[in-house]
Amino acid sequence: MTRIELQHGGFLLFHDPFLTPDEARGSFSALLAEVPFRQETIRLFGKSILQPRLSAWHGDPGASYTYSGLSLTPNPWTPALASLRARVEAAAGCTFNSVLVNHYRDGDDSMGKHADDEPELGENPVIASLSLGAKRRFVLEPKKKGGEKVTLELGEGNLLVMAGTTQHHYRHGVPKQAGRGARMNLTFRRILPARI
Ligand SMILES: O=C(O)CCC(=O)C(=O)O
Numbered sequence: 579m580t581r582i583e584l585q586h587g588g589f590l591l592f593h594d595p596f597l598t599p600d601e602a603r604g605s606f607s608a609l610l611a612e613v614p615f616r617q618e619t620i621r622l623f624g625k626s627i628l629q630p631r632l633s634a635w636h637g638d639p640g641a642s643y644t645y646s647g648l649s650l651t652p653n654p655w656t657p658a659l660a661s662l663r664a665r666v667e668a669a670a671g672c673t674f675n676s677v678l679v680n681h682y683r684d685g686d687d688s689m690g691k692h693a694d695d696e697p698e699l700g701e702n703p704v705i706a707s708l709s710l711g712a713k714r715r716f717v718l719e720p721k722k723k724g725g726e727k728v729t730l731e732l733g734e735g736n737l738l739v740m741a742g743t744t745q746h747h748y749r750h751g752v753p754k755q756a757g758r759g760a761r762m763n764l765t766f767r768r769i770l771p772a773r774i
């Protein structure tokens with residue numbers, strides 16, 4: 579495990595490898611069969627657009643998540659998701675009540691730069707990101723102008739934990755990368771109870 583202190587605040591814990599190649603391949607095919615992936619429509623600058631990837635939201639009852647005008651009610655834990663959650667919790671040393679599963683069908687699918695800073699995640703969320711399938715570039719860019727970017731290659735079976743004040747100071751994303759094969763990424767999260 580490598581700890582990476584981020585220059586502008588926050589830190590990363592990188593477990594490489596976390597799953598064996600066999601475990602990663604087994605998880606990929608189990609999730610493909612179990613997870614009801616959809617291509618969601620989000621609202622961005624007043625326009626409706628289809629996300630450039632497939633996704634699914636799973637979690638404990640009540641762990642609802644809202645971003646970019648999209649409100650997600652959790653699907654139940656599947657066997658593969660439940661067993662991955664237990665392993666990720668043991669490595670991260672904390673508990674998670676939900677997971678966003680993203681399926682990048684090929685190198686044309688991507689994730690735009692964003693911070694996971696929705697209020698229901700709390701002040702300094704711990705987000706544990708498990709990658710399966712094709713290796714993709716993961717870019718963290720400081721919100722403040724002029725700071726240094728951090729680029730990681732997230733390969734099959736890697737676990738990346740984002741913690742501390744990372745979401746306050748950085749945006750992250752997965753740019754298009756021509757020629758890449760299918761990839762899945764699971765971000766385990768803790769949704770806090772709604773405030774009254
Ligand atoms: O696919 C990845 O590595 C990143 C996913 C991500 O940032 C998210 O689900 O919020």
Ligand SMILES: [Fe+2]
Nearest residue numbers: 692693694750
């Ligand atoms: Fe994210």
